[in-house]
Amino acid sequence: MIGCRLRLDAGASFAGRVAEFVLTLARTGTLHTRQAYWLRLAADEITTNIAQHGYGGRGGVIDLEGGVETDRVWVRVEDDAPPFDPTRYDPAPRLAADPALREEGGYGLLLALGRLDEFVYDRVGGRNRNILVMRRTPREGE
Numbered sequence: 001m002i003g004c005r006l007r008l009d010a011g012a013s014f015a016g017r018v019a020e021f022v023l024t025l026a027r028t029g030t031l032h033t034r035q036a037y038w039l040r041l042a043a044d045e046i047t048t049n050i051a052q053h054g055y056g057g058r059g060g061v062i063d064l065e066g067g068v069e070t071d072r073v074w075v076r077v078e079d080d081a082p083p084f085d086p087t088r089y090d091p092a093p094r095l096a097a098d099p100a101l102r103e104e105g106g107y108g109l110l111l112a113l114g115r116l117d118e119f120v121y122d123r124v125g126g127r128n129r130n131i132l133v134m135r136r137t138p139r140e141g142e
Contacts, residue, residue: 011059
C-alpha cells in the first residue's frame with residue numbers, strides 16, 4: 001500500500017492543497033480521469049463543509065490520509081467538529097421548494113458522494129471520520 005497524510009488549518013485557504021493531495025493519489029492509483037474528478041470533488045465538498053459548517057469558519061484542524069491499494073484508492077478525512085453524518089443529510093426539502101425560492105447551495109454532498117464507489121461515516125474517539133473510496137483496476141504486475 002502507498003499512503004500519505006495532510007493536516008489542514010480549516011481557517012485558511014486549502015482547496016488547492018486538497019485537490020493536489022487527491023490528484024496525486026489518483027495518478028498513483030491510475031484512476032480514470034472521471035474517477036479522479038469525483039474523488040477530488042467529494043474530498044473538496046467534505047473538507048469545505050467541515051470548515052464552513054462544522055467549525056463555523058472559526059478554524060480548526062482537518063486531517064487527511066490517503067492510500068492506494070490493489071483494488072482501491074481511498075481518502076480518510078477526520079475533524080474535531082460537532083458530529084455530522086453526511087449520509088443522513090436529506091436534500092428533499094430543498095428539492096421540494098419552488099426553484100425560484102430555493103436557497104443556493106446544499107447539493108454538493110449529494111452530487112459528490114453519489115459518485116463514489118463507497119462512502120463511510122463514523123464517529124471515532126470524538127472525531128468525525130469520513131472515508132471516500134474509488135475502486136481501481138490493478139496495473140499489470142501488481
